[in-house]
Amino acid sequence: MRALIAAATGLALAFALAFAITLLGSTTGETSPKPLLTTVPAHP
Amino acid sequence: MRHRTGLILLALAVFFAALSPLLRWYVFPSVAKIPAGQYQDMVLEAKDATLLDYGTFTERKVSKVTIVQTLKGNVEASEKIEKTAGRDIVVWDGLSYVQGPDGEMVSKIPERYIFDAHTQEPVHATGEMVDGDPIRREGLEFKWPFLTEKRDYEYFDAQARVTAPIHYKGTQDFRGVEVYYFEQTIPWTEVPFPRTMPVEGITRETVAETGTTRWYTTVRKFWVEPVTGAPVYGEEIHKEELRGGTLLGDREKVTAFAGHVKMREDYIEHTVDMVKSQRLLVLLMTSYLPWGFLGLGVLLLALALYVEARGRRPGDPESSRASAPEPVSA
CATH class of the missing domain: 1.10.287 (Helix Hairpins)
Structure with missing residues (x-):
């Protein structure tokens, strides 16, 4: 029984971490203030 | 236990x-998705190219034609489309600015590319356009999907506004990176004149009245890093002609542009370095x-x-x- 509880805890933690990573990874950011270029940049 | x-x-x-x-x-x-707010620029050059002199409507040899390509993620527009699409969307506002050897503008073509942030599949929404013309884009443009496969893809050609296959032609080593080489040929096709012409007073409409048409062909080559789906290098053997109409007098056709367009060396190095680091993240x-x-x-x-x-x-x-x-x- 204790082995089953330990395995279930491991499984639950794995799912919790996976959900947390996907939530953290869904930030969108902002539109860059930089313009669409009409001059040749000197470097990247 | x-x-x-x-x-x-x-x-x-x-x-x-x-x-x-x-x-x-x-x-x-x-x-794994393209960030909605991504900004990137690219410089391509065609050395010893042929360009049309719009003053005399004759072709001339020039030392270099430069193409500056900017892609800017429009976060507000993508969030608006996401509300109805129900998935992560990227809206790229792009500009292809072509500059002659003396720094003069040859053409500038704006574009709005709307696509799924995860799969890079096009998404159709109001505002999708090339040079102000509403379009319905099919296939890829600029970037391949993550974990690119060894197969042909459909690729959108913004000049001709058509989608055609881009063929997988083999695996190569490009500066230490394993890449898939893709090639697409667009045969001679009549294409619209750009809305912004290099000479003041000449517009798409005034040219159309003369009966002169614009034709284009290209061989498009991409070397794509398959894990990220990012092209690390690109080339185009690009030709444009003006045909018929009163603008050309007794000439049947004149070359408007001909050149072998290649990425500038510093941009190649920058792109390869960037793709190498992103490749590691995806592989992880x-x-x-x-x-x-x-x-x-x-x-x-x-x-x-x-x-x-x-x-x-x-x-x-x-x-x-x-x-x-x-x-x-x-």
Whole structure:
């Protein structure tokens, strides 16, 4: 029984971490203030 | 299992073994996406090119034509489309600015490309356009999907506003990076004149009145890093002609542009470095970590069993109890 509880805890933690990573990874950011270029940049 | 250490090891074994497929098939598809606010520029050059002199409508040889391509993620526009689409969307506002050898503008073509942030499949929404003309884009443009396959894809040609296959032609090594080489040929096709012409007073409409038409052909080549789907290098053998009409007098056709367009060296180096670092991140999620976690899970499980087995020594009251025969009643 204790082995089953330990395995279930491991499984639950794995799912919790996976959900947390996907939530953290869904930030969108902002539109860059930089313009669409009409001059040749000197470097990247 | 009775020992605390064995139970902790078992929990960790299950944790890592479960995290392995979760990372590959749940986390990776969710987090691997093009950021909505991405900004990038690219400089391409065509050396010893042929260009049309719009003053005399004759072709001339020039030392260099430069194409500056900017892609800017429009976060507000993508959030607006996401509300109805119900998935992660990227809206790229792009500009292809072509400059002659003396710095004069040859053409500038704006574009709005709307696509799924995860798959790079086009998404159709108001505002999708090339040079102000509403279009319905099919196929890829600029970037391949993550984990690109060795097969032909459909690729959108912004000049001709058509989608045509881009063929997988083999795997190559490009500056230490394994890449898939793709090639697309657009045969001679009549294309619209740009809305912004290099000479003031000449517009798409005034040219159309003369009966002169614009034709274009290109061989488009991309070297794509397959893990990220990012092109690390690109070339185009590009030709444009003006044909017929009163603008050309008694000439049947004149070359408007002809050149072998290649990425500028510093941009190649920058792109290769950037793709190498992103490739590592994708490989971590699709290969290194899932396999590592699976191995760790198996190792921890073996360790948990070993700890448990060691704990069950002969003479141990619990193990003796477990192995003692049950009384049988007839």
